[in-house]
């Protein structure tokens with residue numbers, strides 16, 4: 240993974256760090272796509288314990304039964320905040336996700352149907368993977384593959400990372416449970432808390448937490464704070480019943496007035512279910528996934544199937560006369576999610592990047608909009624991609640890399656976070672244009688990279704020191720040491736910015 244030559248033998252640009260990402264769920268895949276689309280040239284390897292991408296938004300498939308697939312985790316995604324995460328538009332354009340148009344409802348305690356919006360997971364703009372939820376992650380990986388050097392993005396499925404080690408020269412070594420080496424990278428990204436959360440010790444019988452152990456004695460205060468926050472996090476478990484229904488009976492399920500049925504709190508108490516998802520299969524069969532309330536180990540298929548039969552009886556009709564609760568069930572399986580949803584508070588966004596140890600985090604466990612949902616996984620990956628790209632730009636600047644020397648990249652500290660301003664006079668033929676100011680010409684722009692924002696602001700025609708605006712954002716250099724950075728959102732918001740000496744990264748490396 241590390242080094243200046245890829246596996247293909249092609250030279251990689253200098254200063255392009257390599258990245259090992261733990262997890263190919265939504266956050267890991269979105270990070271790869273966001274980095275590549277932002278110009279990250281270093282190699283990216285995603286390590287995934289599962290057989291394919293998706294994580295909790297994966298789709299189960301069968302090698303023996305080609306027509307069978309089932310979304311056993313998230314059946315859809317909902318976006319509550321605007322603007323939508325940047326990757327949603329290219330995913331829609333590429334046909335990887337589609338707007339959710341099937342009927343949805345909420346079952347109320349008295350047994351009637353209410354509007355879908357009563358369920359927090361059914362509010363906002365709803366989407367699903369075109370042919371299963373794992374299309375979301377497949378699409379993200381396709382977006383990542385479409386950019387950057389060839390062969391520099393890899394996914395290693397069926398690979399549980401067990402051991403982590405800090406290299407003497409900085410960066411990371413990864414190994415599996417047997418101790419066999421998996422690879423090395425300059426940066427480590429965790430899109431799951433597993434390697435840092437005490438639940439791993441219970442689940443796998445590990446004697447210690449891999450990330451904690453590897454970073455003992457490093458003296459990285461930011462990482463120590465992040466690890467303490469992760470160790471305190473709680474997760475909610477889920478038990479799901481997965482049914483495959485034969486074609487004759489499936490027709491009745493598919494004619495129901497809902498494909499997704501949420502349960503309000505009273506209905507959850509009455510039937511012990513949170514949600515029903517009815518998923519058509521291509522050959523006339525359908526899958527029914529019931530999300531149970533109880534995570535008691537005693538809850539089994541029979542109990543959950545009985546609850547489903549009771550809840551849908553008014554619409555599905557009579558139960559079969561035999562011992563089984565539902566007719567036409569060809570296959571029953573139970574799925575226990577030990578850590579289905581993180582419980583707030585999540586990891587503060589300030590802890591997203593720990594530069595001293597070259598560790599970073601993304602995933603639905605990062606606090607902020609969409610926490611605990613796919614939206615949060617996408618947004619956290621977008622934010623992390625922005626931070627890593629900005630960090631690498633700064634590093635190139637500090638090292639005086641030849642490619643960066645030509646660009647006028649100036650680092651600032653704005654509200655505590657690094658902002659990189661790249662001024663560009665563009666292709667304008669400047670001589671003869673009268674209102675040149677501060678070395679800029681009409682048509683010049685400034686690119687601002689700050690937090691997860693990427694702004695390209697055209698120069699104004701104002702005389703005096705250069706100023707730039709797109710009507711919403713304002714950047715001007717009356718005092719080059721303290722630029723004016725404003726945002727108009729109803730009222731004018733002003734961000735405090737100071738120039739950072741370019742000779743070296745800021746003290747904390749951020």
Ligand SMILES: Cc1cc2nc3c(=O)[nH]c(=O)nc-3n(C[C@H](O)[C@H](O)[C@H](O)COP(=O)(O)OP(=O)(O)OC[C@H]3O[C@@H](n4cnc5c(N)ncnc54)[C@H](O)[C@@H]3O)c2cc1C
Nearest residue numbers: 262264265266288294295313400431579602603612613616
């Ligand atoms: C039953 C259920 C229903 C849900 N319903 C909804 C819904 O309706 N809407 C919604 O928005 N969200 C829903 N969610 C939540 C949603 O699925 C998650 O928020 C989202 O998928 C999280 O993505 P992620 O990439 O952050 O994490 P994950 O999907 O957990 O990805 C992390 C990945 O890392 C891998 N991994 C971890 N440790 C290692 C290791 N050491 N080595 C290798 N691989 C490792 C894991 O295998 C996993 O694939 C649901 C979740 C569940 C379980």
